Amino acid sequence: MTALRRVPWRGIALGALILLAAPFAFYAFRFGLEGAGFGALRETYLIQPAAPFGNGAISLHMILGGALTVLVPLQLSPGLRRRFPHWHRGAGRLLVAGALxxxxxxxxxxxxxxxxxxxxMDAGFLLYGALMMLAAAQAWRFARAGRFVPHRAWALxxxxxxxxxxxxxxxxxLWYLATDGLASNPEFTGTFDSVQNFAFYLPYLVLLEIWLRTRPVPPELRTTACEKG
Ligand code: HEM
Structure with missing residues (x-):
């Protein structure tokens, strides 16, 4: 039992998450580089001739989004944060800038x-982008103010x-495996697609809010402040 308690479960879960998300992160990063002119561009409607601003915006967001996907789980590792507080602060700044x-x-x-x-889809993704910018700004603001309880909530x-x-x-x-694409179409206007416009983040945010409100705050966050950067 004691041996089981000593297993770093959180680190293992975060490592597994990185491994699972890494192929998508790599796909996004590479797609973004192609969109930015590095390497042969795959066939895609996202990059259009004579539309440099739109192309630049979508490519930049893919490059940064890909990098954030593998970096953000590392930020949650308590071992890394305790042992390398400079890493936590430096990577935190990069994550906030990248998310913004x-x-x-x-x-x-x-x-x-x-x-x-x-x-x-425009509405679902605009709200998604706005929430991401808000969460990044708030996580940074509360860290700067030394208020680590709300910092942790916004970082999560x-x-x-x-x-x-x-x-x-x-x-x-999973949906295509289970139903062969029921209520979904290439124009992303099926019922499943419409639900997806919000379902990839809102339910998870609600679950997180419930978790934050029902779990005690770790005592070290109330008593010690990781030094301010
Ligand atoms: C955080 C990590 C993110 C990653 C890794 C990422 C990655 C990608 C990738 C790879 C695509 C190309 C489509 C595909 O191949 O599936 C894409 C499209 C898109 N992303 Fe993101 N993205 C991220 C965040 C965001 C955010 C925050 C927004 C919010 C504004 C956003 C808005 C869009 C839009 C509007 C498209 C084009 C949809 C379309 O018309 O096909 N993404 N993203």
């Missing part, structure tokens, strides 16, 4: 070009939001 830019570039793309799925919201893009693809993969 990813959200802003994704929103800019929607406002310039719109999404393939139309109004509801950011974690859920960043992984939302991967979860969106996981939902599609």
């Amino acid at each position: 830019l990813t959200g802003a570039a994704g929103c800019a793309f929607i406002l310039m070009r719109g999404t393939i799925g139309g109004m509801w 919201r950011l974690f859920v939001l960043v992984l939302g893009s991967w979860l969106y693809r996981v939902h599609y993969g």
Whole structure:
């Protein structure tokens, strides 16, 4: 029993999460680089001739989004945070800047070009981008102020939001495996697609809120402040 308690379960879970999300992160990163002109571009409607701003926005958001997907679970490792507080602060700043830019570039793309799925997909992804920017700004603001209880809550919201893009693809993969694409179509206007516009992040945020409100706050967050950067 004591031996089981000593197993670093959280580290193992975070490592497994990184391994599971890494193929999508790599796909996004590489797609973004191609969109930015590095390497032969695959066939895609997202990059269009004579539309440099939209192309730049979608490519930038894919490059940064891909990097964030593998970096954000590392930030949650208590071992890394305790042993390497400088890493936590430095990576935290990068994550906040990356999330602000990813959200802003994704929103800019929607406002310039719109999404393939139309109004509801635009709405779902605009809200997603806005929440990501809000969570990043709040996590940074509370860390700067030395208020680590709300910092942790906003950082966890950011974690859920960043992984939302991967979860969106996981939902599609599982749905297509189970139903062969019932209520989904290539225009992303089926009932399943419409639900997905919000279902890859809102239910997870609700679950997180319930968890935050029902679990005691770790005592070290109330008593000690990781030094401010
Ligand atoms: C955080 C990590 C993110 C990653 C890794 C990511 C990755 C990607 C990738 C790879 C695509 C290309 C489509 C595909 O191949 O599936 C894409 C499309 C798109 N993303 Fe993101 N994204 C992220 C966050 C966001 C955010 C925060 C927004 C919000 C504004 C956003 C908005 C969009 C839009 C509007 C499209 C184009 C949809 C379409 O019309 O096909 N993404 N993303």
